[in-house]
Amino acid sequence: MTQKRILVVDDDADMRGALMHLLRRAGHLPEEASDGKQALATLKTQVFDAVLTDIRMPVMDGLTLLREITAYPAPPPVILLSAHADVPLAVAAMQDGAYTVIEKPFQAPRLLAAMDHAIEQDGLKRENRRLRDRLGRLSGLDSTLIGRSPAIAALREDILDVADTRAAVLVLGETGTGKEVVARALHDLSDRADAPFIAVNCAAVPGELFEASMFGHTANAFTGATRAAEGYFRAAHGGTLFLDEIGACPIEHQAKLLRVLEAREVVPVGATRAQPVDVRIVSATNEDLATAITAGSFREDLLYRLNTVQLNLPALRDRREDIPLLATHFLTQMGESYGIEPPDLDPAEIATLARHDWPGNVRELRQIAERRILSARRGRGSIGAALQQPDTPAETLRDAMAVYERSLITAALERHHGRMDDAARDLGIGRRTLNEKLVRLGLESADFRAV
Structure with a gap:
């Protein structure tokens, strides 16, 4: 068993010290708390693989602590220590979700074995939850990316693999293959799903308004700008910005786009101060960008920035x-x-x-x-x-x-x-x-x- 982090909770300093020593000798990394309230405060700031707690303690007893911990979305396993007279409490503890209850005085090998087994079983449960979650998300993708072909099945798997990351994704495919559908799926399956998804057709942004449209502008920054506008990047803050037809972005604007992607901040037209932006970039094109780079119509460094992960959509x-x-x-x-x-x-x-x-x-x-x-x-x-x-x-x-x-x-x-x-x-x-x-x-x- 690899090194694990264990929270030891006991109001008896001698018992707490003995348990800490035992766990360290077994190769674990124990932390201590003298009562349930202190334990909960520690659990708010640190992650543990298991909790070992006495039942009878002042301030907050072990059963109350157990109920608090098991209310967590993904609680660590809890092992309780009890005296022989606490059998009714032990039964109640098992009903409330304790992994097991060990009577004092206990044998060290038995305690360590119970601890290792609890952590192992908890790991299996977490893996099962992760697999069920992945299957559920795959099932949801079935209704978005419809098809049973190997190419579509592989695409769904690729989307799940990358959705929760911050990696920039370049979606390639012919017109009509569903590139925006993929971009939206990446957004909906990420931790940004509750934030904006902004889709921009780069080919439709007028050259003279590129900076103002993308990065925003202040009031009166140019003729006709009667009021300030936040721009696409700031509108997508916290979420996903989908740059469709990225290959059609004029070469003279690509350096400005690259600077924003690298600095993660924009300077609205007419402003003097940069504003940070947190956006996940998904771009798409049906053009051969390698050929565009050779022809001098697309920047190679911009392609590197956009192409952390590449997803290819098959033609129908x-x-x-x-x-x-x-x-x-x-x-x-x-x-x-x-x-x-x-x-x-x-x-x-x-x-x-x-x-x-x-x-x-x-x-x-x-x-x-x-x-x-x-x-x-x-x-x-x-x-x-x-x-x-x-x-x-x-x-x-x-x-x-x-x-x-x-x-x-x-x-x-x-x-x-x-x-x-x-x-x-x-x-x-x-x-x-x-x-x-x-x-x-x-x-x-x-x-x-x-x-």
Whole structure:
């Protein structure tokens, strides 16, 4: 057994000293407390592998201490020492969660063996909890990253491995493979999940507004800056900043971005004092950054900073076994949004999907499923027809208006990469009205950010 940290609690100084000596000789690292209250104060600042405590003590007895410890989220095992007359107390202690109760006077080998066994069993319980937690998180990823292919299974494992770290992640994959889905999964499975997730399409940030958009600005910092803005980095403070299409970031702005990533602080435009930022960076691109570096359009040192961990998303044509599962998922999703029962895929339709090359990847499959649902509203149509006829005709005025409204909203969101304010302005409606329409149509602005 490796060296362990043990907290010894006893009001008898001689007994406490003897226990400390015994544990040190056995190779452990004991700490001492003279009563339950002192023990709890110590447990607040230090982590122990086990607690060894007497039952009868002034101020706070061993049973009260036990109940306090077992209320912790991940309590250490507790072994109690009792006199022969304390048998009823010993029974109560076992019911309250004590690992075991050892009567005084005790034999040193028995006490040490009980201590070692308690720590070993506790370690097994913790490992089981960790594995159950990992399986639960994997199960949650099943509904986010849909598929049974080896490539997707490996991607889910990779996401779990890196989600709880601070490592910068570069997500690579063709357009439509789901890069933002991966970025959001990394955020949701991290200890930053309750903090903001901010997605920025670097290709859509105007060059002249890059610094102000990314790092913020003070009021009157430039013409039109009537009030201060915090910028994307500060908006994501404590959370995750997703830099999509990082390969499209103009070379003249990459040095500024690199400086912020290295210093972990920003200087808003118009300000003179740097402000610290705590963000986890996830970036994504469908470009070959090595080629961009050779061409002089991307900085090699920035790639090193962004590419601590690299996740590669497979194209849909490279995981064809997932297509029926994804198609069924999207048909169900679209059926719910349109309020109709989704049609079942027959073998011929599955074969048609399997033969398609899917240049638009998962995003294209989602659109095909939507067209299939639109045709199902009229009791006809097929996957093959949906693949061949992107502009599904509507037979009634109501259908035509619904399709036209949906197409206008979809086009506006695609044009502005999911930015609600810009899309609403283009459509001539308020953001609230646009949001209500998205809810009614079963759409989400996040689906229109480049992936």
